[in-house]
Amino acid sequence: MSQFAIRRLLTFIPALLAVAVVIALLMDMIPGDPVTIMLGLDAPGESINRRRIELGLDRPMHVRLLEWLTNALRGDLGQSIILEKSVSQTIAERYSVTISLALFALAVALAVGLPAGIVASVKQGTWIDWAVTTSALLWLSLPGFWIALNLIFLFSVRLGWFPVGGFVPVTENPLDFLKHLVLPAVSMGLGSAGILARFTRTSMLEVLRMDYIGTARAKGLREIVVLLRHALKNALIPIITMVGISFGDMLGGAVISELVFNMPGVGRMVLDAVKRRDYPLIQGGIFVVTATYLMVNLLVDLLYAWADPQIRFE
Amino acid sequence: MKRVNLLISMIVLTALLASCATPTAEVVEKVVTQVVKETVKETVIVEGTPQVVEKVVTKIVEKEVKADRWSGPGFGGELHAASAGNPPTADAPTTTAAATQYIAIHVHETLVAMSENYKLKPMLAESWDVSDDGKTYTFHLRQGVKFHNGEEMTADDVVASFKRFMEVSVRAASFSLVESYEATDKYTVVFKLSKPSRAFLLNHAYVYAPMCIQPKSVIEGKGVGELQVPEDIIGTGPYKLVQYDPDTVWVVERHKDYQPLPGERDGMTGAKIPYFDKIYMHIVPDYAVQVAGLESGEFDLIENFTTVSFNSLKDNPEITAVEYYPGGMRVIMFNHAEKFSGDVKFRQAVLAALDMEEIGLYTTGGDPSKFRLNPYLWPPEGAMYLPDDPVAESHYNQNDVEKAKLLLQETGYQGEELVWLTTKDYEYMYDIAVSVSDQLEKKLGMNIKIEVYDWASLNAKWEDAPGWHFTQTAYSSYNYFPLTLQSYWACDTTSSLRCGYCNPEVDAAYDAAAAATTDEEEEAAWRDFQRLFWEDLTNIKIVDTPSLALYRKNLKNYDPWYRIRFFSVWKEAQ
Numbered sequence A: 001m002s003q004f005a006i007r008r009l010l011t012f013i014p015a016l017l018a019v020a021v022v023i024a025l026l027m028d029m030i031p032g033d034p035v036t037i038m039l040g041l042d043a044p045g046e047s048i049n050r051r052r053i054e055l056g057l058d059r060p061m062h063v064r065l066l067e068w069l070t071n072a073l074r075g076d077l078g079q080s081i082i083l084e085k086s087v088s089q090t091i092a093e094r095y096s097v098t099i100s101l102a103l104f105a106l107a108v109a110l111a112v113g114l115p116a117g118i119v120a121s122v123k124q125g126t127w128i129d130w131a132v133t134t135s136a137l138l139w140l141s142l143p144g145f146w147i148a149l150n151l152i153f154l155f156s157v158r159l160g161w162f163p164v165g166g167f168v169p170v171t172e173n174p175l176d177f178l179k180h181l182v183l184p185a186v187s188m189g190l191g192s193a194g195i196l197a198r199f200t201r202t203s204m205l206e207v208l209r210m211d212y213i214g215t216a217r218a219k220g221l222r223e224i225v226v227l228l229r230h231a232l233k234n235a236l237i238p239i240i241t242m243v244g245i246s247f248g249d250m251l252g253g254a255v256i257s258e259l260v261f262n263m264p265g266v267g268r269m270v271l272d273a274v275k276r277r278d279y280p281l282i283q284g285g286i287f288v289v290t291a292t293y294l295m296v297n298l299l300v301d302l303l304y305a306w307a308d309p310q311i312r313f314e
Numbered sequence B: 001m002k003r004v005n006l007l008i009s010m011i012v013l014t015a016l017l018a019s020c021a022t023p024t025a026e027v028v029e030k031v032v033t034q035v036v037k038e039t040v041k042e043t044v045i046v047e048g049t050p051q052v053v054e055k056v057v058t059k060i061v062e063k064e065v066k067a068d069r070w071s072g073p074g075f076g077g078e079l080h081a082a083s084a085g086n087p088p089t090a091d092a093p094t095t096t097a098a099a100t101q102y103i104a105i106h107v108h109e110t111l112v113a114m115s116e117n118y119k120l121k122p123m124l125a126e127s128w129d130v131s132d133d134g135k136t137y138t139f140h141l142r143q144g145v146k147f148h149n150g151e152e153m154t155a156d157d158v159v160a161s162f163k164r165f166m167e168v169s170v171r172a173a174s175f176s177l178v179e180s181y182e183a184t185d186k187y188t189v190v191f192k193l194s195k196p197s198r199a200f201l202l203n204h205a206y207v208y209a210p211m212c213i214q215p216k217s218v219i220e221g222k223g224v225g226e227l228q229v230p231e232d233i234i235g236t237g238p239y240k241l242v243q244y245d246p247d248t249v250w251v252v253e254r255h256k257d258y259q260p261l262p263g264e265r266d267g268m269t270g271a272k273i274p275y276f277d278k279i280y281m282h283i284v285p286d287y288a289v290q291v292a293g294l295e296s297g298e299f300d301l302i303e304n305f306t307t308v309s310f311n312s313l314k315d316n317p318e319i320t321a322v323e324y325y326p327g328g329m330r331v332i333m334f335n336h337a338e339k340f341s342g343d344v345k346f347r348q349a350v351l352a353a354l355d356m357e358e359i360g361l362y363t364t365g366g367d368p369s370k371f372r373l374n375p376y377l378w379p380p381e382g383a384m385y386l387p388d389d390p391v392a393e394s395h396y397n398q399n400d401v402e403k404a405k406l407l408l409q410e411t412g413y414q415g416e417e418l419v420w421l422t423t424k425d426y427e428y429m430y431d432i433a434v435s436v437s438d439q440l441e442k443k444l445g446m447n448i449k450i451e452v453y454d455w456a457s458l459n460a461k462w463e464d465a466p467g468w469h470f471t472q473t474a475y476s477s478y479n480y481f482p483l484t485l486q487s488y489w490a491c492d493t494t495s496s497l498r499c500g501y502c503n504p505e506v507d508a509a510y511d512a513a514a515a516a517t518t519d520e521e522e523e524a525a526w527r528d529f530q531r532l533f534w535e536d537l538t539n540i541k542i543v544d545t546p547s548l549a550l551y552r553k554n555l556k557n558y559d560p561w562y563r564i565r566f567f568s569v570w571k572e573a574q
Helices: A002-029 A034-039 A045-054 A061-073 A087-122 A127-143 A144-158 A174-207 A211-218 A223-234 A236-260 A266-275 A277-308 B098-107 B155-168 B199-205 B287-296 B307-313 B343-354 B356-363 B390-395 B399-411 B427-444 B455-463 B484-489 B503-515 B518-538
Strands: B007-009 B030-048 B050-066 B078-084 B112-116 B120-122 B125-131 B136-140 B176-187 B188-194 B238-244 B249-254 B276-281 B319-336 B417-423 B448-451 B472-476 B539-552
Touching: A002 A061, A002 A127, A002 A277, A002 B188, A045 B539, A061 A277, A087 A127, A087 A223, A087 A236, A087 A266, A087 A277, A127 A174, A127 B287, A144 A174, A144 A236, A144 B503, A174 A223, A211 A223, A223 A236, A236 A277, A266 A277, A277 B050, B078 B155, B098 B199, B098 B238, B112 B199, B120 B199, B136 B155, B155 B188, B199 B518, B238 B455, B287 B307, B287 B399, B287 B539, B307 B319, B307 B539, B319 B399, B319 B427, B319 B518, B343 B399, B343 B427, B343 B484, B343 B539, B356 B539, B390 B518, B399 B427, B417 B427, B427 B448, B427 B472, B427 B539, B448 B455, B472 B484, B484 B503, B503 B518
Parallel strands: B078 B276, B417 B448, B417 B472
Antiparallel strands: B007 B030, B030 B050, B112 B120, B125 B136, B136 B188, B176 B188, B238 B249, B249 B276, B319 B472, B319 B539
């Protein structure tokens, strides 16, 4: 397995290189630059041009890209033009927010989606099955930002149970940390819960038809043991795949929740950087999110071996 | 002798300077009445024998004690505000961005500042003298004014601040008339100009890219991007920057050694009292979230909201909704370097065709109370209201389609495609583009293509000469500082707002306003400018719009005036 993991890690390099080149090309095509944003609309042209030269923005994009790649190999993702500080440091400050949000949302998705899917599969054809599948369809159809705004309206404005937005590090106050994550995590996790519920239901239905399930029941095992130890474990492969994809979506889609709930995460950082044409920050932010997504997929592949001992890595 | 625990009842005798309803920072001493019990020894005769006995005696004494300068009614607590504006930097002289001004207003001060009736008044300069020839300005500084780092402000700091301003500021060119400047003693600075200019003092008072006074020990030798934030963002203002997380929040806390001027708050000068211990400005891009935060009480004040939200909160008993003028002027901009839009006849044709009331209604969600039709450049509440102008009155809001068609014919326009650049980042800009182009298409048969960009791309497009004809914006600073218009449209300005415009007659009007030595001369110059504005049409004015403010009712003495100001503002307990 370790050889498999190393080989997969090596494939990250061309993937990340391709992402870096595509981002650079896209940014070169978009009009505007960060200097007008920094200095203001009515700043004199001389000030703007002077600052562009100072920041090296007058150089061709391929020259800037080569310089960035060379530095990135040494772990230096450059300096944010607008924030005037290291991109690595900026991302590090915000990474924990995005990861916390994504993990919490995943926990919501698993806590809601898995049991719902299992129940629907066991109660196939009943009103329970219908209620679960309809709810799941609703959760994944509704736009995340719409859910978010309604959650804020109900639970923050009307009931005052949760804050409107913001983020408190867990080291500062664990309870406040959780309170600030509930609404954004629920708004992000419900959509994935819907997908997971449907996947779990389908996967479980296939497994529940297998002969060994009938054998397990005939042996007198309790139903819960049949479901969880025999059926669910064998239904896990597609579910793990879906969880991996969902987590990746959450990392990328966290920007919506971060924007609505005013959370200082990587997604919002990249969005603000795009608005302000902060090229190093855009490049570094997307680079790190891509690398995280690739790592998550690697972990998913490794989890297959745990779920199914018959799987061998070649 | 033991002194038992004292029972203290406090009676505060306060000398109030302002109205009884206004808490004041002038209380520095309290007269405290104390009930003191003392044990004293007395000699008494008991059965003929003198004996020393102890007796408890109660006395009432009065003492003067020094109280914390920043204590008393209204003082203390935190203010939480929200704005979508993300400051690109905290180094105020280097940018004109409004979001940076919010920091600068609380942290920095200038030699002179604008009062609420648009007069220049002392701020860090106690007074100033102007030579008879108008070319030498001598500033006499206030003494004992402390920076946030404890240093006293002196003339050397003013000289260092001006030197750095000329090296890093985007407004350095506005002081191009300064030939020399020096500190002649610890509290005196002399500026010599190449020619007289009323604008010299005004330029010191500008809030955007301010010529603010900072400690020489901190800023000397530091270029753009070289000040550590927040450590090096040091000023003399009532608040000190203590936290700066771009995209998230900036925080200021009370400057304990702040020396307010006497009297009341007056524009950007007067008594600027720091009632709050700390002020938090949260960067919240989503307008709906700002409104939710205000309703839930998480935010005491919000800056961004739609007209619909404003109207829906007017009747909320916990929220104050305020409209005030001057606000802004919405305009159509032209690309003067392009065919047709560069032709004054074409622009006159556009002006003649337009129904400004219809545009006003469309861009304010159909609410007639949210705009004013006004032919004059400044509203009555602005710094330079110039009514009784027949040129302005005859040109504005004509809605004369026949006249417009005749004018358009003279330009040779045959239905060629015209491009309108706009953005949805500011809702009103997109609304202007849609409503005006709709009128021009229907009334004059113009062929207009609307191109929508994000804000950064739109700015870049404004710099490019060919390829577009119309765009839009709004101005507000000119209402307080009329000469800002010079930085937008003068022939030698390289601001992207000029869009290729150049008219030497207009430049002459600016120069006359800047060189005016009396109010009458200045007004005459601006009247000339207003006439030329309507005849030559660098832009077309659409409507005046008010500024809107939404804040919690327990926020007292808040008055937006030009920009968000949180000094001399306090909260009552709810």
